[in-house]
Amino acid sequence: MSNQAVYTLINQQNGNLSFKVFEFDNNSYFDHIQRNNYFTIIIVTSGEGVAKVDFCEYPFQENSMFAFYPYQPFLLQVKGPLVGFCIQFHHDFFCIYRHHKEIATNGILFNNIYQQPFISLEESAKATLLNFIKEIIGELKIDALRRDEVIVSYLKIFLVIATRIKLEQQSVQEGEAVNAKQLLLVQRLRNAIEDNFRVKHAPSDYADLLHLTSPVLSKIAKTHFKKPLSELISERIIIEAKRELYLTPKTIKEIAYELGYEDEYYFSRFFKSKTAISPQSYRETVGFNRQAG
Incomplete structure (x- = not known):
């Protein structure tokens, strides 16, 4: 297991995970079936392999971003090291269902049965998303006023940008589709x-x-x-x-x-x-x- 830092927010009412972000440098986190009761976003900055999601397999390479909804089964099979960042958040912290009209994420980034569960990131897009993760980590390191609201705001912008990327890629893929x-x-x-x-x-x-x-x-x-x-x-x-x-x-x-x-x-x-x-x-x-x- 990696020694990379893990930053979390805990729901004070019930003691359960609200929000978590961590950097990984191996696949020990994802090499077995995951069925989490929270949303999971994984950005792979280095490494490649096969993602087993639901009942399908998807080859992936570095600079890929996965988005999994609660209880969606997945695992990542890789041959070498897998490096990147992971964000996990519970419905109670930020509800995709309640905000889907506002950020257009539900049915595109998550819960899209018609598209592969990841997007490829250009260097500029990856840098933008990773910058938001670093800002979130910065907030988690301090105990400042209304910290949770700031993190939710960063997360919302992160999801909007990721959704834009996926929409752009869908248009390209459909344009390249057969007849x-x-x-x-x-x-x-x-x-x-x-x-x-x-x-x-x-x-x-x-x-x-x-x-x-x-x-x-x-x-x-x-x-x-x-x-x-x-x-x-x-x-x-x-x-x-x-x-x-x-x-x-x-x-x-x-x-x-x-x-x-x-x-x-x-x-x-x-x-x-x-x-x-x-x-x-x-x-x-x-x-x-x-x-x-």
């Missing part, structure tokens, strides 16, 4: 999932909607999104379930029903199979009841 016909099919699939994930859960449903055979649609999903169509659908359902568990007082039975599951116990097993935690435990850890308390 217009395939691009149209990909957009139609996205729209179909967004419009129907609450009532249609099977890949065959979407093949019927788009008037394609299941093998053809599965190939499109795998080619463009690097994951099976079934996972795209499941991840979209889980994102919505987490949002409801976090932001609303609805019962699990109500949430299950709104997402197309008449049996709340079946829904709970599905949720746990994808997140390694039950809906009730998720709510108690980061959700509505916790906030209300």
Whole structure:
């Protein structure tokens, strides 16, 4: 394990982690499955390998920035040293769901089932983001007036800049994508999932909607999104379930029903199979009841 400094803020009400930032010089932090109950941002300044995220693998190189949402499973497999910085923060400290309209992060940087979970950083962009991390560390080293508010402000700007970078890269990637016909099919699939994930859960449903055979649609999903169509659908359902568990007082039975599951116990097993935690435990850890308390 590295001897690099770790800077943390603890929630004084419950003793849990609110915010953490540290520098790493090896992979001991990320070489095993992570299922954290907080957001995780990793900037790799040196090193390369393969990121295993959910059920997919993504090769990555230095100057990559990862963004993982709570309970998203991931690990980083590398051959040599891995060097960089990591930021972790809890919903209670800064809620992506509550601020998503303000900073346009949710659904782009985090919770984007259609894009790889990292962005490549040009030298200038990397320098800008690392500078904000250094400013945050500077605040964490002192016990000054309204320190938490200053850190939240830096974090918000950091996330906005990172989101801009990802949006720019998405435009380039889509511009370089194959032909217009395939691009149209990909957009139609996205729209179909967004419009129907609450009532249609099977890949065959979407093949019927788009008037394609299941093998053809599965190939499109795998080619463009690097994951099976079934996972795209499941991840979209889980994102919505987490949002409801976090932001609303609805019962699990109500949430299950709104997402197309008449049996709340079946829904709970599905949720746990994808997140390694039950809906009730998720709510108690980061959700509505916790906030209300």
